[in-house]
Amino acid sequence: MNPRKNLLRVAATSGVAAVLCGMAAAPAVASDGDVDVLNTETVQVYTSPTGDVEAQRVYEQLVLTGNGSVDLTNPVSTDGLRNLDGFGGVDVEGGDQVTKMTVDGEEHLRTVSNFDGDLPLDVSVTYKLDGKTVEPGDIVGESGKLEVLYTVKNITATPQEVSFPDGSGGTTTETVDVPIPMVGSLTTNTPDNFTNVKSTQANMAGDGEGGTKLSFTMTLFPPIGSDTAEFGYTADITDGLVPRSDVSALPVNPLESPTFASAADSYQGGTQTGAKLAEGAATIDSNLLKLRDGAAKLLAGLIKLHAGSAKLQAGLADEAAPGAEKLADGAGQLDEGLGKIADGAGRLFDGTGRLVAGTGYLTDGTGRLADGANRLSDGAGRRSAPMARGVSREGPVRDGRVRRRHRTRVGAGRVGRVQHRTTRPRDRAHRHDARRGDHARSRAGAGADGASGERGGRLRIAEIDVAHLMLPTR
Amino acid sequence: MRKTIFAGLVLALAAALVMWLDATFDLELESVVLLGTAVGAVVALVPDRTPLSRFLGFAAGFVVAWVGYLVRAAVLPDTDSGRAVAVVLILLLCVALFGATVGRLPLWSTLLGAAAFAGGYEYTYAAAPQEFASSSVSAATSLLFCLAVGYLVAATVAPQAGALPSRPRSRDEDLENTSFDDLMEKTK
Numbered sequence: 105m106n107p108r109k110n111l112l113r114v115a116a117t118s119g120v121a122a123v124l125c126g127m128a129a130a131p132a133v134a135s136d137g138d139v140d141v142l143n144t145e146t147v148q149v150y151t152s153p154t155g156d157v158e159a160q161r162v163y164e165q166l167v168l169t170g171n172g173s174v175d176l177t178n179p180v181s182t183d184g185l186r187n188l189d190g191f192g193g194v195d196v197e198g199g200d201q202v203t204k205m206t207v208d209g210e211e212h213l214r215t216v217s218n219f220d221g222d223l224p225l226d227v228s229v230t231y232k233l234d235g236k237t238v239e240p241g242d243i244v245g246e247s248g249k250l251e252v253l254y255t256v257k258n259i260t261a262t263p264q265e266v267s268f269p270d271g272s273g274g275t276t277t278e279t280v281d282v283p284i285p286m287v288g289s290l291t292t293n294t295p296d297n298f299t300n301v302k303s304t305q306a307n308m309a310g311d312g313e314g315g316t317k318l319s320f321t322m323t324l325f326p327p328i329g330s331d332t333a334e335f336g337y338t339a340d341i342t343d344g345l346v347p348r349s350d351v352s353a354l355p356v357n358p359l360e361s362p363t364f365a366s367a368a369d370s371y372q373g374g375t376q377t378g379a380k381l382a383e384g385a386a387t388i389d390s391n392l393l394k395l396r397d398g399a400a401k402l403l404a405g406l407i408k409l410h411a412g413s414a415k416l417q418a419g420l421a422d423e424a425a426p427g428a429e430k431l432a433d434g435a436g437q438l439d440e441g442l443g444k445i446a447d448g449a450g451r452l453f454d455g456t457g458r459l460v461a462g463t464g465y466l467t468d469g470t471g472r473l474a475d476g477a478n479r480l481s482d483g484a485g486r487r488s489a490p491m492a493r494g495v496s497r498e499g500p501v502r503d504g505r506v507r508r509r510h511r512t513r514v515g516a517g518r519v520g521r522v523q524h525r526t527t528r529p530r531d532r533a534h535r536h537d538a539r540r541g542d543h544a545r546s547r548a549g550a551g552a553d554g555a556s557g558e559r560g561g562r563l564r565i566a567e568i569d570v571a572h573l574m575l576p577t578r
Numbered sequence: 579m580r581k582t583i584f585a586g587l588v589l590a591l592a593a594a595l596v597m598w599l600d601a602t603f604d605l606e607l608e609s610v611v612l613l614g615t616a617v618g619a620v621v622a623l624v625p626d627r628t629p630l631s632r633f634l635g636f637a638a639g640f641v642v643a644w645v646g647y648l649v650r651a652a653v654l655p656d657t658d659s660g661r662a663v664a665v666v667l668i669l670l671l672c673v674a675l676f677g678a679t680v681g682r683l684p685l686w687s688t689l690l691g692a693a694a695f696a697g698g699y700e701y702t703y704a705a706a707p708q709e710f711a712s713s714s715v716s717a718a719t720s721l722l723f724c725l726a727v728g729y730l731v732a733a734t735v736a737p738q739a740g741a742l743p744s745r746p747r748s749r750d751e752d753l754e755n756t757s758f759d760d761l762m763e764k765t766k
Binding site for chain 2: 148150161186187188189190191214216343345
C-alpha cells in the first residue's frame with residue numbers, strides 16, 4: 105500500500121499564516137527609491153488520516169518590485185530556515201529576516217522553515233464502515249459502505265469590542281468572538297473501487313480514470329457562513345483504502361470579494377434595517393411601558409371602583425334603599441301634609457275674606473263709634489261746659505277730641521280675642537303640587553313658612569289693635 | 579541470438595506479471611514497470627565484468643542519485659541553478675565512485691543506476707519536494723522491485739556472453755593482442 109494514500113494533507117494556502125501573525129508578519133521596509141514589497145506566507149501541514157498534525161512548514165515569499173535599495177525586516181520562523189531562491193543563507197537578527205538589496209525590476213525572496221505557530225483551522229475526519237466508527241487503518245482491504253465525515257473549524261476567533269446601534273439613537277459596545285473571515289475547499293479523489301459515491305454537499309464529477317472527484321467549499325465565518333463546516337460522502341467500497349484529501353483555505357475580505365460582496369451588502373442593509381427596527385421596537389417598548397403604567401393605574405382604579413361599587417352596593421342595599429323607602433314615606437306624608445296645607449290655606453283664604461269683611465264692619469262700627477263718641481263728646485260738652493277744665497285719667501283730651509291710636513300689622517288683624525287668618529303671597533305656593541321638592545325643603549327647612557292651619561300658632565298673624573277710648577270717669 | 583530473443587520474451591512476460599501483481603495488490607508500480615524491468619535487464623545483459631560488479635555499480639549509482647535528491651530537497655535552493663548543482667553533484671559522485679574503486683565498479687552501471695532513480699522519481703519529487711522522505715522511499719522501492727525482476731529474468735534466461743576483463747585494458751595490451759592485419763583493416 106502506498107503510504108501516500110493514507111496521508112491526508114491539509115494545506116492552508118497563501119495568506120493564512122500572514123493573517124495568523126497579524127501585523128507582526130508584515131515586513132518593515134526602508135526603501136531608498138520606489139520599491140513595492142509584497143509578502144505572502146503559506147502554511148503547509150501534513151496530517152494523519154484522522155487529522156492529527158504530523159508536520160507543518162511556513163513558506164515566506166517576498167516580491168520586491170521597482171527600483172532602489174531596500175532595507176527589509178521580516179518576522180519569520182527561524183527553525184529550519186532555508187533560502188529557496190539562492191545558495192546563500194538567510195540573515196536573521198532577533199528572529200527577523202534581514203535583507204539589504206538593490207532592486208532593479210523585480211526580485212524574489214523565498215524561504216521555508218518549520219512552523220511552530222497556531223494553525224488557523226482544525227481539521228478532523230471520522231470514518232464509518234457499515235455504520236460503525238472505525239480507524240482509518242481498519243478500512244484498508246475491507247468492503248462495505250464507507251462514510252467519511254470531515255469537520256473543519258475556523259479557530260482564529262479572538263475577543264473584540266464591537267460597537268453597533270442600540271436602536272435608540274446610541275451605540276452599544278460588546279465583546280464578541282470575531283474570527284478571521286476564511287474560505288476554503290476540500291478536494292478528494294475516490295478511486296474506481298469506490299462506487300455509488302454520494303454527497304449532498306460536494307460538487308462531484310468523474311476524474312476520467314474511473315474514480316470520482318469531490319470538491320467541498322467552505323465559508324468559515326459567520327454570518328454568511330459558520331466557523332465550523334461539516335460535510336462528507338458515502339461510498340460502497342471493495343478492497344478499501346483511505347483516499348488522500350487536500351484542504352486549502354485562505355482569508356478573504358467579505359466586503360471586497362466579489363463572491364461575498366453582495367451578501368455582505370445584504371447583511372449591511374439588513375443591519376441598517378435591523379437598527380431601524382430596533383429603534384421602532386424601542387419606541388414600541390417605551391410605549392408599552394407607558395401602556396403598562398397606564399394599565400396599572402387603570403387596574404388600580406378598577407380595584408378602587410370595585411371597592412367603591414361594593415360600598416355603593418352595600419350603601420344602596422343597607423342605607424339608600426331604606427332611606428328611599430323612608431323618603432317615599434316622607435314624600436307621602438309630605439303630600440298628605442301639603443294637602444292639609446292646601447286645605448288650611450283654603451280655609452285661611454276664606455277666613456281672611458271674612459276678616460276683610462269683618463274689618464269693614466269694624467271700620468264702619470268704629471266710624472259709628474267715633475260718631476257716637478263725637479256725639480257723646482258734644483253732648484258731654486254741652487252738659488259740662490262749666491267743667492271744661494276737667495282732668496282725664498288716661499290722657500289729655502284736647503279740643504274735645506279723643507286721640508285715637510291705630511296700630512296695624514300687615515296681613516292679619518285681631519279684634520278682641522278673634523284671630524283672623526289671612527293669606528300671603530308666599531302661601532300660595534303651598535297650593536301647588538305637594539310632591540315638589542321645594543315643598544319638602546320647605547317642610548324640612550322653612551318650618552312654619554310652609555305650614556298653616558293646624559300649626560297656626562306659629563304663623564305671624566297680623567293684629568289690628570284698636571285703641572280703646574277710655575272715657576274719663578268720675 | 580535465439581536465447582537473447584527468448585530472454586526478451588521472458589522479460590516481457592515478467593513485466594506483464596508485474597503489471598498483474600500491481601493491479602491485483604494496488605502496488606502503484608505501473609509508472610516504473612517498464613523502466614525498472616528494462617534497466618534491470620540491461621544490467622544483467624551487458625557483458626562487462628561480473629554481474630556482481632555491474633549490480634553493485636548500478637546500486638551505487640542508484641544511491642548516489644537518492645542522496646542527490648536528498649541534498650536538493652534539504653539544502654539546495656529550489657531554482658534552476660540548484661537543480662543544476664544537484665545534477666552535477668550526482669554525476670561527479672558517480673565518477674568519484676568509479677575512481678575510488680579503481681574501475682571495479684563500471685561507470686556505466688553507476689550512471690545507469692543514477693539515471694534509473696532520477697527517471698523514476700523526478701516527476702514525483704517535482705510535484706511535492708517537501709514529501710521527499712516518504713515519496714522517495716515509495717519510488718525507490720517500486721523501482722527496485724521492477725529492477726530486480728528485470729535483472730533476475732535477464733540474468734537467468736539471457737545467454738552468458740563471457741566475462742570481460744575486470745579492469746580496462748591498456749593501450750599497449752590492445753596493441754599486443756591486435757594482429758597486423760587487423761590494424762591495417764582498421765586504418766582503412
